[in-house]
Amino acid sequence: MRVIRTEEIIQQIKEMCIEANYQLASDVESRVRGAFLKETSVLGRQILGQLSENLDIASADFIPICQDTGMAIVFIKIGQNVHIEGLNLEEAINEGIRQGYEEGYLRKSVVKDPFIRINTKDNTPGIIHYDIVPGDQIEITVAPKGFGSENMSRVYMLKPSDGIEGVKQAVLETVKLAGPNACPPIVVGIGIGGSFEKCALLAKKALTRNMNQPSDQEHIRTLEEDLLFEINELGIGPGGLGGKTTALGVNIETYPTHIAGLPVAINICCHVNRHVTRVI
Amino acid sequence: MDQYITTPLTTQKVEELRAGDYVYLSGIIYTARDAAHQRMYETMEEGGSIPIDLKNNIIYYLGPTPEKENQVIGSAGPTTSSRMDKYTPLLLDSGLKGMIGKGKRNQAVIDAMIKNKAVYFAAVGGAGALLSKRIKASKVIAYDDLGTEAIRELFVEDFPVIVVIDSEGNNLYEIVMQSS
Structure with a gap:
């Protein structure tokens, strides 16, 4: 049995929300930049050039790649030999999102009800998918999704x-x-x-x-x-x-x-x- | 064709623009997206007055990320325009001359654009960091309670957009799909 405290989960999710919105994963980035070289449409090349430049500006000047910083989708795989101590896990995940979107200057894009559309002002709740897997680790994927x-x-x-x-x-x-x-x-x-x-x-x-x-x-x-x-x-x-x-x-x-x-x-x-x- | 345009627009300026033109906009433009459109629309339906003068002006469908202390505005790219379609013909009939967004518009919007001699521009979706650099001033002027969806007055310099639907109803999205 391995003990993992929710403070650690909060900290990691906070950092992941910020990282995801300022720096693309390398496979996505290399395909955006590679497409510029292969595109034959003049307007298409111009747009792909802007997208490459946008990625440069985002990481150099610390501006989110896109203004729609998404709803935070969280996949969490919990090893069945892990014991979680501290907050309720769902509260901890949402606290990580809250801190990440606030400290990362990310847009708050979540409304509290599909009809009573009042912004929750901290981008929570996230959409959380839990999996129980063998082992004593927790694997977390944060995927902010634009609408x-x-x-x-x-x-x-x-x-x-x-x-x-x-x-x-x-x-x-x-x-x-x-x-x-x-x-x-x-x-x-x-x-x-x-x-x-x-x-x-x-x-x-x-x-x-x-x-x-x-x-x-x-x-x-x-x-x-x-x-x-x-x-x-x-x-x-x-x-x-x-x-x-x-x-x-x-x-x-x-x-x-x-x-x-x-x-x-x-x-x-x-x-x-x-x-x-x-x-x- | 590349064109440099200063706001406010006029019917003459709009009539010179053709679908496919690359345009650099300078001057004052306003932001509004879903919630601000709904509120303006409902206010106008009830006979009330709205916080911006639509005549010859441009609305940019934008909800930016929060700006940091040394920044004018955060990431600032366009949102999908079609969600504003329900409200747009009324705004066009009330003097709105241009819109900046991304994606398709419905026929009611296109008909109102032709009738009122208006233009629809696209900015590059997902290039919010780059576009923010062309925004030189930003202030919230109404609907502050809507957060990112508040109405902002922006001063832009050489803001890059593409004419997608011109005042005769020519539609670049359809033109490229027909030729492919």
């Missing part, structure tokens, strides 16, 4: 007979409908299988995976590659103003599903795909 792209995400309950072609059509339709609204170039997180809510959670998790580590299942890896190619053939381009760079990457996560179903969730993220992971 320009979140709003363009979709869930489809396809039929088994729709197969891979049906999934492709659903993804391409979603990306086309998103068009300029989701701030392309985008990253596409896809969850396939499970149930209605499981595929959505898988899609969100897929966004936190390093884009340089494709799926370890061959048929899924092929689907990731095919979809990235086909999305970039749509011509939406940077800012939705035309070009080859519509998506920077496609990550897919799968799960066993029911004999009657083929659930698919497409979670779209803009090029500011933020995620930081730490282990305590």
